[in-house]
Amino acid sequence: MKLLKKDQLNLKQFSLDQDKKKYSILDYNFKLLLLIMAAMAFGSVIIVSVDETKLVKQLIGVGACIIGIIIVSLIDYNFICKYYMVLYGINIVLLGLVLLFGSGSDSHGASRWFAISDSFTIQPSEFSKIILIICTAVFLEKHADDLNTVKTLLKLALFLAIPIGLIFVEPDLSTTLCICATLFIVIFIAGLSLKIIGIAVLVLIPCFGGFFWYIQQDNLPQILSEYQRGRILGHMYGSEYGASQDQQNNSIMAIGSGQLTGKGINSSDVATVKDTNLISEQQTDFIFSAVGEELGFIGSVIIIAILLLIVLQCIRIARRSSDKKGMYIATGMAALICLQSFINIGVATSILPNTGLPLPFISYGLSSLVSLCAGMGMVLNVNLQKKKY
Helix, strand or coil: CHHHHHHHHHHHHHHHHHHCCCCCHHHCCHHHHHHHHHHHHHHHHHHHHHCHHHHHHHHHHHHHHHHHHHHHHCCCHHHHHHCHHHHHHHHHHHHHHHHHHCECCCCCCCCCEEECCCCCEECHHHHHHHHHHHHHHHHHHHCCCCCCCHHHHHHHHHHHHHHHHHHHCCCCHHHHHHHHHHHHHHHHHCCCCHHHHHHHHHHHHHHHHHHHHHCCCCCCCCCCCHHHHHHHHHHHCCCCCHHHHHHHHHHHHHHHHCCCCCCCCCCCCCCCHHHHCCCCCCCCCCHHHHHHHHHHHHHHHHHHHHHHHHHHHHHHHHHCCCCHHHHHHHHHHHHHHHHHHHHHHHHHCCCCCCCCCCCCCCCCCHHHHHHHHHHHHHHHHHHHCCCCC
């Protein structure tokens, strides 16, 4: 009996020791941290060049995010994941409240932000991206052995449908699609059957075809807002829906005018698109047009390269993670940054329909910056607990 109690005490002590993580400075991924700081520095320079009034707020935000990312990186990600249902609940409440009491674009009737003051807003959907990556990672680890069963996939679909549905009805189609694509990549990495993927593709292709036919029918009730429908049709038939293409046409003009080396930051010698207000709120969704115009092709390539290196570092951390949950979190962050960057730059260059997604770490918007830094802090912690070879 005494031996049994002693063994139980030893087991309890072992568990406590496991909870107290000891990190080595040699395992800290300073390369990733410096890349994130470099991206935020580039973003701050461009944002202030476009709108000087954002200087103080941007510097405070970046400084707080750097401190925050370091603090989060030293918190065990397993501890955060223990409370995934709390995070999920908070996420649902915030998304519900923003539909009831939020504010947004007056012209489109969207409800996406909480206006704390005239100059400070919070966008819950930005935090949803990180929370849903965490929740999906925990769910997938718990169901590693039965992921490809109908029961598990239906549970996962229902689990994710509620928050994603709330984002869709704000309406925020771009964020909805970005989250769905990000989570699909995480689920695929977790071992989703190729057979299931094949069946889904066969179902979705005719659905997409029917969707594009449906939104072109003026005499039928539409599931999309009028401005969302106009943006998609404007991209498909620019000559008939020219108004929705103005922003993108001006963005292409700005990027092209920068040529190889750009016109320079805050250049007073050459006229720029920002001087004529041809692109409204250029510091947010169309920040890449300012990058192309002021830094040229070379500056654009440098920023794309920094974002690519951040994604590659996340993938490297995912491959060396000590458990599946950490691998899924790092993979999710890599997918999110990659997809958002592609969509943002695709919109700015008119490859994709006009939609509102920030360029990670570059665009103005503290909700996006804070949420991304929180996610990257968790990735840095995953690296601190990587496998030892």
